[in-house]
Amino acid sequence: MLLKSVLEEVKKSDSAQNNILVVHLNGLLQTDDRLALHEITRQLHLENTVGDMVFGSFAENLQFLLEALRSGDETSKPVIFILEEFDLFAQHRGQALLYNLFDVSQSAQTPICVVGITCRLDVTELLEKRVRSRFSHRQLHLFNNISFMDYVALCISYLSLRDFPDQDFASRWNKNIKEVVESATVRDVLNRQFTLSKDVRGLLMLLTPVICDLSLAHPSITASDFVESFKSLSTDSKSSMLHGLSILELCLIIAMKHLTDIYQEEPFNFEMVYSEYLKFAQQHASVQVFDKAVVLKAFEHLVALELIRPMDSRTIRIQKEYRLMTLLLHPAQILDTLQKYPNCPTDIKHWAASSFT
Amino acid sequence: MASAESSGSASSRYMGNDEDLMTEIHKKILCRDRQIRMLLSFFGERKHKTPSSIFIYGHTATGKTYIITTLMHILQLPNVFSNCIECSSSRYLFEHILNSLPAGAANGENNDKRISCDNMNDFVRLLKLEVGRRQLLDETIYIVLDKAERMREMEFNIIPAFLRLQELTGLNICTVMLSEIVWEKFRVGTGFCEPFPLHIPDYTQDELARIMMLDCPGGWSTETYGNYVSLFLSVFYQICRDLRELRHMALLNFPKYTEPIKKGEATEKDSRKLWRNIEPHLKKALQTVYLREVSSAQWEKMQNMSNEENEARKSHIDVCSTRSYLELPFYPKYLLIAAYIASYNPVISDRRFFSKKASRISKRSKLIKKHERASNHLLGPKPFPLDRLLAIFYSIVEDKISPSAIIFSQISSLVSLQLLGQMCADGQIDAVRYKCLVSLDMIRSVARTVGFDIMKYLYDFV
Numbered sequence: 001m002l003l004k005s006v007l008e009e010v011k012k013s014d015s016a017q018n019n020i021l022v023v024h025l026n027g028l029l030q031t032d033d034r035l036a037l038h039e040i041t042r043q044l045h046l047e048n049t050v051g052d053m054v055f056g057s058f059a060e061n062l063q064f065l066l067e068a069l070r071s072g073d074e075t076s077k078p079v080i081f082i083l084e085e086f087d088l089f090a091q092h093r094g095q096a097l098l099y100n101l102f103d104v105s106q107s108a109q110t111p112i113c114v115v116g117i118t119c120r121l122d123v124t125e126l127l128e129k130r131v132r133s134r135f136s137h138r139q140l141h142l143f144n145n146i147s148f149m150d151y152v153a154l155c156i157s158y159l160s161l162r163d164f165p166d167q168d169f170a171s172r173w174n175k176n177i178k179e180v181v182e183s184a185t186v187r188d189v190l191n192r193q194f195t196l197s198k199d200v201r202g203l204l205m206l207l208t209p210v211i212c213d214l215s216l217a218h219p220s221i222t223a224s225d226f227v228e229s230f231k232s233l234s235t236d237s238k239s240s241m242l243h244g245l246s247i248l249e250l251c252l253i254i255a256m257k258h259l260t261d262i263y264q265e266e267p268f269n270f271e272m273v274y275s276e277y278l279k280f281a282q283q284h285a286s287v288q289v290f291d292k293a294v295v296l297k298a299f300e301h302l303v304a305l306e307l308i309r310p311m312d313s314r315t316i317r318i319q320k321e322y323r324l325m326t327l328l329l330h331p332a333q334i335l336d337t338l339q340k341y342p343n344c345p346t347d348i349k350h351w352a353a354s355s356f357t
Numbered sequence: 358m359a360s361a362e363s364s365g366s367a368s369s370r371y372m373g374n375d376e377d378l379m380t381e382i383h384k385k386i387l388c389r390d391r392q393i394r395m396l397l398s399f400f401g402e403r404k405h406k407t408p409s410s411i412f413i414y415g416h417t418a419t420g421k422t423y424i425i426t427t428l429m430h431i432l433q434l435p436n437v438f439s440n441c442i443e444c445s446s447s448r449y450l451f452e453h454i455l456n457s458l459p460a461g462a463a464n465g466e467n468n469d470k471r472i473s474c475d476n477m478n479d480f481v482r483l484l485k486l487e488v489g490r491r492q493l494l495d496e497t498i499y500i501v502l503d504k505a506e507r508m509r510e511m512e513f514n515i516i517p518a519f520l521r522l523q524e525l526t527g528l529n530i531c532t533v534m535l536s537e538i539v540w541e542k543f544r545v546g547t548g549f550c551e552p553f554p555l556h557i558p559d560y561t562q563d564e565l566a567r568i569m570m571l572d573c574p575g576g577w578s579t580e581t582y583g584n585y586v587s588l589f590l591s592v593f594y595q596i597c598r599d600l601r602e603l604r605h606m607a608l609l610n611f612p613k614y615t616e617p618i619k620k621g622e623a624t625e626k627d628s629r630k631l632w633r634n635i636e637p638h639l640k641k642a643l644q645t646v647y648l649r650e651v652s653s654a655q656w657e658k659m660q661n662m663s664n665e666e667n668e669a670r671k672s673h674i675d676v677c678s679t680r681s682y683l684e685l686p687f688y689p690k691y692l693l694i695a696a697y698i699a700s701y702n703p704v705i706s707d708r709r710f711f712s713k714k715a716s717r718i719s720k721r722s723k724l725i726k727k728h729e730r731a732s733n734h735l736l737g738p739k740p741f742p743l744d745r746l747l748a749i750f751y752s753i754v755e756d757k758i759s760p761s762a763i764i765f766s767q768i769s770s771l772v773s774l775q776l777l778g779q780m781c782a783d784g785q786i787d788a789v790r791y792k793c794l795v796s797l798d799m800i801r802s803v804a805r806t807v808g809f810d811i812m813k814y815l816y817d818f819v
Contacts, residue, residue: 027514241539
């Protein structure tokens with residue numbers, strides 16, 4: 001965002017308009033140096049490119065590009081390299097691309113500027129020594145230190161209309177926005193979102209469903225829209241997945257919870273879970289006792305949902321029943337789900353709450 | 358231009374104005390009103406920007422794929438549907454998406470050149486080109502990725518790049534990911550753009566019944582089938598909520614339910630009689646067909662047969678997974694038994710069982726055993742060295758046999774049959790340890806065929 005606006009600003013001046021070349025690279029797209037090099041040649045429209053095809057091998061390409069860059073001096077066109085996801089570029093083999101770019105920028109050749117964008121604070125630690133020594137160590141931290149009042153103001157400014165053709169509607173709209181955002185419920189929602197994370201994208205995520213819900217039948221924003229949107233964003237996804245399990249699977253989960261409680265985070269296998277389940281099911285009439293094979297099928301469903309995870313990835317060496325597993329749920333999540341579970345038998349609730357049958 | 362007109366009218370239509378489309382959607386998709394409303398509000402009109410990615414999660418058979426495909430079909434949105442199991446590598450995925458982009462308004466010239474593409478960089482570049490060529494620039498393109506959990510097995514950059522595809526290409530693209538796994542398990546590394554999560558909840562029992570009513574077979578009133586479905590759910594709902602499985606099972610067992618009516622023993626109103634008839638049958642189905650031990654076709658055949666006279670024979674038909682039956686030569690049977698004993702007995706007990714001068718078990722050692730935490734049959738097999746296997750083998754086989762090459766090759770063939778598991782310590786050929794991978798039922802039946810009482814030799818059961 002910042003970089004984009006700066007580039008726009010720079011391009012406005014006449015002298016810069018024709019004399020600056022910008023090369024955009026992204027660590028997600030250019031995953032190795034060869035691809036990055038092709039992309040640079042393509043974006044610079046160098047002579048040996050015809051259309052979008054690049055000729056020549058990697059070595060030739062690099063050599064050519066370096067020569068082209070070295071041959072220039074202060075008078076030639078400056079190039080701005082923008083490297084998004086900079087930390088991913090630092091994971092290339094040998095960091096050859098970074099080394100060469102920094103090298104050119106250090107020596108008096110073509111004037112180039114390398115701008116790296118990353119979200120890792122320790123990104124300079126990733127660089128090799130020879131690369132780091134060529135790096136100018138100028139860093140611009142964009143920390144998000146806005147206060148809650150700024151956050152609310154930001155929210156209002158995002159929602160308000162400016163330069164809208166229908167002035168009358170725009171002013172009515174803006175007034176409504178102000179009223180809604182100032183109201184206590186929306187304040188509360190915003191505050192909760194703010195304490196979760198301060199970043200603006202989180203705010204936008206919150207606002208998008210609110211805006212999307214507008215229609216002819218529902219022309220203005222209300223406070224309940226905010227509440228609804230926040231609720232859908234902040235639901236605990238694992239609990240909601242637990243809600244869809246069958247009674248038998250839920251019983252297994254509770255048995256696993258007891259096992260991890262009793263043996264202090266030791267991994268368990270299916271046989272232990274099954275014997276724990278049997279201990280419970282045979283005492284209580286409300287629970288039907290199922291065959292081992294049926295229970296095993298339920299167990300495998302839980303594995304497929306990744307609610308439990310095998311300890312080791314070796315699958316073939318051991319029978320399914322004896323593979324060691326760990327439970328990936330918090331006890332609070334389980335108890336929480338049981339409260340909301342429709343038609344949950346009371347014995348099961350008691351069993352979950354007490355650690356011994 | 359006709360096509361432009363139609364797309365224009367469609368775009369003005371579906372903001373909830375056109376009742377026809379909405380009713381069509383609601384007729385096709387039951388019990389999902391809230392989710393549909395949310396998705397439609399995200400989609401907006403064709404020219405509008407859509408959120409760059411939506412992540413839809415929910416259980417198996419809650420209609421994730423169905424909702425998306427039906428919506429896309431009814432609203433005629435330009436979309437690419439790709440299944441990440443079919444597109445097993447990123448290359449297939451890219452090529453599938455590029456080659457099956459909808460034709461859009463570009464009519465006529467269709468040069469069927471396959472586009473090939475093997476990395477993300479080319480994909481983004483070609484996608485821009487293709488979309489421009491097909492004149493889809495002013496519409497939202499939806500890329501639907503079904504079974505998105507498989508994408509985690511591809512390169513590290515695939516998921517983050519697909520999430521911010523809108524930003525990377527500068528096109529109006531929306532990535533819709535469908536998965537059973539929750540979103541928290543997708544996050545890796547840096548540079549992640551969070552998608553909008555949308556949870557598809559499970560169906561309640563009533564909703565399941567309502568949907569299952571749809572495939573009421575002809576010739577029966579919906580009331581009869583409704584009664585049947587509620588009976589059926591009362592048995593199956595406890596262990597299974599998978600709609601697809603439930604529907605399959607319900608249809609399979611319906612003929613049995615209607616049998617008394619056909620014979621004239623009961624009327625359609627006589628629900629108790631029907632229930633008594635069907636209940637044991639359903640319970641049996643739970644144990645056989647649900648686990649796929651008997652294929653559905655076999656099950657149907659069995660039902661037809663029971664219509665005639667041999668009710669008794671029904672249960673004797675061999676189920677296809679004969680769980681505990683194994684045909685082996687004589688010595689390998691003993692080897693397997695020895696391996697089982699070695700896996701499930703602790704080393705210290707060997708002396709007691711197999712020594713010539715076996716002392717009687719004192720009361721004290723019995724007491725000690727009681728205090729042990731869990732039996733070995735709970736913890737699984739333990740590894741053992743080859744020497745111990747052979748020692749036990751010689752002591753349980755009565756006749757004299759020499760350690761010939763055949764015996765050793767039989768051990769390795771047991772390993773290749775996966776009856777034994779082999780674990781090398783660190784690549785040393787003389788330090789191989791084995792585990793027995795056979796269940797107790799199976800080893801008992803093997804022992805019975807050679808007339809060997811294995812229960813006497815197992816530490817847990819003495």
